[in-house]
Amino acid sequence: MRQMKKQNIYKLLYAISALLVLGFAVHTVVDAVRYDSMLTSFPFYAFIIAHAVEYLVPALIICVAGLICKKKFAKKED
Numbered sequence: 001m002r003q004m005k006k007q008n009i010y011k012l013l014y015a016i017s018a019l020l021v022l023g024f025a026v027h028t029v030v031d032a033v034r035y036d037s038m039l040t041s042f043p044f045y046a047f048i049i050a051h052a053v054e055y056l057v058p059a060l061i062i063c064v065a066g067l068i069c070k071k072k073f074a075k076k077e078d
Helices: 006-034 044-077
Strands: none
Touching: 006 044
């Protein structure tokens, strides 16, 4: 199995962050299509807030970790 270079870890973190944002978008669109205000007691924005907590907060944390890794390895190369 091929070893990933430490300098490229930030790219993996960015990719994971992008997948989480994509998951948020897909999950929100699917819920929007399936949402029926007559059958659901919650307003739709409650679902969006819940999905934001599930997807966007971790995506932001992972993206910040990627930025930190990128800066850390950039300083080591100089």
